[in-house]
Structures are given as C-alpha cells and as structure tokens.
Amino acid sequence: MTKKQEYTGDCPDKTLYLPGPTEVRDDVIEAMAEPMFGHRMDRMTDLYTTIVEDTKEFLGTDDDVIVLTASGTEFWEATTLNLVEDRMLVPTSGSFSERQANVAERLGKEVDRIEYDWGKAVKPEDVRDALESSDEGYDAVGVVMNETSTGVRNPVEEIGDLLGDYPDTYFVVDAISCLGGDRIDIEAHNIDCIFTSTQKAFAMPPGLAVCTVSDAAYERELDKESASWYGGFQRCLDYYDRKGQTHSTPAIPIMLAYRKQMKHMLEEGHEARDQRHREMAEYTREWAREHFGLFPEEGYESQTVTCVENTRDINVAETVEAVSEEYDMVFSSGYGDISEESFRIGHMGEHTVESIKELTDAIEDVAGL
Ligand SMILES: Cc1ncc(COP(=O)(O)O)c(C=O)c1O
Known part of the structure; x- marks a missing residue:
C-alpha cells in the first residue's frame, strides 16, 4: 500500500x-495567480471565448474547438462515445494506441486492431485493406499521431486522405504529444477530431484538454441515442454558442495560463x-x-x-x-x-x-x- x-x-x-x-514560461505560471471569479461572470465569457478563438486561429481551422477541464484521456472516451455506435478500427503500435483500443472496448465497442511491433509506424495501405475487407465497415478509425512510448510519428495525413473514400467513417486523431509542435492541416486531411492535453507541446500546466470537432462529427453525435455527457460535442459547443462559456465549472486558473501562453504561441x-x-x-x-x-x-x-x-x-x-x-x-x-x-x-x-x-x-x- x-x-x-x-x-x-x-x-x-x-x-x-x-x-x-x-517547461512552462514564468509569466504563464504567474498568470494563474489572479483573484478567483465566477464561471458565469462576463469575465469568464471574455476568457473562454478568447482561448477558444485564439486556438482556432493558431491551429488554422474553422472546425469547432472545445477546451475542457480534463486530461487528454477524456477525448479518447468522448470521441468514442460520440462517434462510434458499433465498431472502431485502431492500429496499435505502442502503449498509447493500445490504450486507445482498450478504452473503446471498455466502452462496449467492437474494436479491430491492426497490430504492429513497437517502434513500427502505421501503414496507410493496411488501414485501406482493413476498411476494404470489413463487411460492415467502421464507425471510426482512431490513430495516435505521435506514439509517445516509441517516438514514432504516424502518417496521419495519408491515412486521412484515404479516409476521404469512406465518408461514413469518422477520423479521430490523438495528437496529445505533438499538437502545437508538429503542424498539421486538419481540414485538408479529413480529420473529424484531433485532440491534445495542455501539458505537452502547448507548454502549459496540465489540466485542460483541447479537441477540434468537424461539422460532420457534431452532426453524427446528434444522430446517436447515447453519447458522452461531460465531453458531449453538443453540450460543450451549444453552451459555447449560447453563452461563450463551459457547461460546468472549469479550471479557471489554468485557463488564465492558457490565455497567456496561446498569445505567445500566436506571436511565434x-x-x-x-x-x-x-x-x-x-x-x-x-x-x-x-x-x-x-x-x-x-x-x-x-x-x-x-x-x-x-x-x-x-x-x-x-x-x-x-x-x-x-x-x-x-x-x-x-x-x-x-x-x-x-x-x-x-x-x-x-x-x-x-x-x-x-x-x-x-x-x-x-x-x-
Ligand atoms: C499519445 C498519448 N495519448 C494519450 C495520453 C494521455 O494523456 P493525458 O495524460 O493528458 O490524459 C498521452 C500521455 O502521455 C499520450 O502521450
């Protein structure tokens, strides 16, 4: 014990x-030390709309962005619950991709893996073969862009390009250990959701998770009978649309740090x-x-x-x-x-x-x- x-x-x-x-810059750490304010105050709307819109600008996307109080793991769960009815394809090549597959199984989904030895990269042609040979198809393909356990950068751009031929299959990318330090054109490669945690290449304190949501992914969740509550795209994004705030009380100090650091990121x-x-x-x-x-x-x-x-x-x-x-x-x-x-x-x-x-x-x- x-x-x-x-x-x-x-x-x-x-x-x-x-x-x-x-490492987190000193002024970003210091930004957290403000007197507390309420999450339904106008000041919160200023803060949250600033960090969401700045993130879209930084990522160069018109997709929606959710900044949620959670670690990145939340978006393994939420994207699976919001997009996958029955089956998901997950190429596994290290600890984190294995965990992504395990999460989907734990949520009751049927998961087909394409298994690679640790250190190997996912090959787009294997993903195409799996899609072609599946009778029922997949609701989603989930790929870890940067396999942190092996230092492998998977070719998510090519995988996304081929997924353009499978419009009913959503593309979910775990970019937790690289987004912000490895540029990717989200919309050009059919990515429905890509997510990260703030403690990685965004260089912020841990405690927030960031996810983009395509229009198609948002619509998909509306069609599903059950979906994530906390990480529901609808719940998060509709609240943003109506109030410019989060559906429940966020980690306000970390959002203050986020605002400061995202300005540095935009400046660079x-x-x-x-x-x-x-x-x-x-x-x-x-x-x-x-x-x-x-x-x-x-x-x-x-x-x-x-x-x-x-x-x-x-x-x-x-x-x-x-x-x-x-x-x-x-x-x-x-x-x-x-x-x-x-x-x-x-x-x-x-x-x-x-x-x-x-x-x-x-x-x-x-x-x-
Ligand atoms: C590729 C990858 N996915 C998921 C996670 C889990 O992220 P978090 O600890 O923010 O939930 C990590 C953490 O290192 C990661 O590197």
Whole structure:
C-alpha cells in the first residue's frame, strides 16, 4: 500500500525534458495567480471565448474547438462515445494506441486492431485493406499521431486522405504529444477530431484538454441515442454558442495560463513553432545516431519526442537519476517493457536546440560518452 509522503514543496527545481509535462514560461505560471471569479461572470465569457478563438486561429481551422477541464484521456472516451455506435478500427503500435483500443472496448465497442511491433509506424495501405475487407465497415478509425512510448510519428495525413473514400467513417486523431509542435492541416486531411492535453507541446500546466470537432462529427453525435455527457460535442459547443462559456465549472486558473501562453504561441506563429521543433528533433536524432541508435522505424521519427535505442547498454534508470541529481534535468527512461532498451527526450514546447544540447551534454558527461 502506498503511504503518505508529506509534500513540503521543498524540492529543487528541475528542467523538464519529459514527453510532458514540459517547461512552462514564468509569466504563464504567474498568470494563474489572479483573484478567483465566477464561471458565469462576463469575465469568464471574455476568457473562454478568447482561448477558444485564439486556438482556432493558431491551429488554422474553422472546425469547432472545445477546451475542457480534463486530461487528454477524456477525448479518447468522448470521441468514442460520440462517434462510434458499433465498431472502431485502431492500429496499435505502442502503449498509447493500445490504450486507445482498450478504452473503446471498455466502452462496449467492437474494436479491430491492426497490430504492429513497437517502434513500427502505421501503414496507410493496411488501414485501406482493413476498411476494404470489413463487411460492415467502421464507425471510426482512431490513430495516435505521435506514439509517445516509441517516438514514432504516424502518417496521419495519408491515412486521412484515404479516409476521404469512406465518408461514413469518422477520423479521430490523438495528437496529445505533438499538437502545437508538429503542424498539421486538419481540414485538408479529413480529420473529424484531433485532440491534445495542455501539458505537452502547448507548454502549459496540465489540466485542460483541447479537441477540434468537424461539422460532420457534431452532426453524427446528434444522430446517436447515447453519447458522452461531460465531453458531449453538443453540450460543450451549444453552451459555447449560447453563452461563450463551459457547461460546468472549469479550471479557471489554468485557463488564465492558457490565455497567456496561446498569445505567445500566436506571436511565434505555427509555422515557426513547427520549424523550431523540426530543428530540435533533427539535432536530437543526430546526437542519438552518433552515440546510440534510434528506436523508431526510419522515416517515422517524432518531431517532439525522440526515443533513443540503448545500443551501448548503459543503465538507463541510473543515468536518468544521475542527470537529475547532478544537473537538475529530467528526461525519461523507456516506456514499460522497453524501459532499459530505450530512453526518451521530450523536445517540445518552449525548448530550443540550445536547451536540448544542455541535456545531451549532461547525458554524455554522466554516461561517460
Ligand atoms: C499519445 C498519448 N495519448 C494519450 C495520453 C494521455 O494523456 P493525458 O495524460 O493528458 O490524459 C498521452 C500521455 O502521455 C499520450 O502521450
């Protein structure tokens, strides 16, 4: 049984190179320290409409946007409940895509998986084959854009393009560990819903989940007999239309942080942010190739999380610990079964090539490279 460990706040600050939560700017943290106000006050309408409309502008979409008090997991549930009546197709290639499939099963849906080894990417032709060979078809295809456990970036654009031939199948994209750091044209690729959590490449504190909703996805939920209540598209979006607020009490301080950070993101611009993330990923990959190897299949490496293959057989857990102790920098061991076989560097949000280099220098020092 877990015992209480009194939290004293007496902990050294660590620079986060995790695949989320990641570093948050000081002024974004400070933005949370406002006196509280009510979620039905005009001020709330100002705040919520600002963050929703700024997010649409940043993402470059006319689709609706929901910002909900929840972690990103909520949108695995909500998109499944709102769009899937019977069957869903979920390609699985790592822990998070497996979990997406598990969530849909737990919600009573029939789930067909296309199973790949960890480190492999989803292949669009396999998705087409599965759609073609299914007698009854699928209500939705769910793909994890950035498999955080393996550092694989799946080709969701191509999958979305082929889904254009299947208008009754909705396309749900979990972009939790990359949206905001890996630009994607949502409408050009038939994406009905794409979602993230604020603690990842948006570089905000955790506690809010963001999801886009196409008109077709909204209409689909209206046709269904049952759907999500808390994450219901209708409930969230109709409330926004009528009042510019959320249907229940939101995490107001985190929304204040969101407002501040989204202004920074708009100022930088989505293109420039994408480019900065590309440069960080290229630097990290080059470093990994020089000293170790790369875990993901070649050509499908993530732009926000590099999963390094531990070809030198270093002790990953000890290295992570020593870098934290000696340099106050935190990166991640490999996920689950590949915890010693790999390690992960999150280069997302506010990081730069220079800050990532500080981490790789620290790893080199500790691991004696
Ligand atoms: C790809 C992916 N999906 C889902 C999740 C779950 O997100 P959350 O913890 O915000 O619910 C994560 C978290 O790391 C993730 O990386």
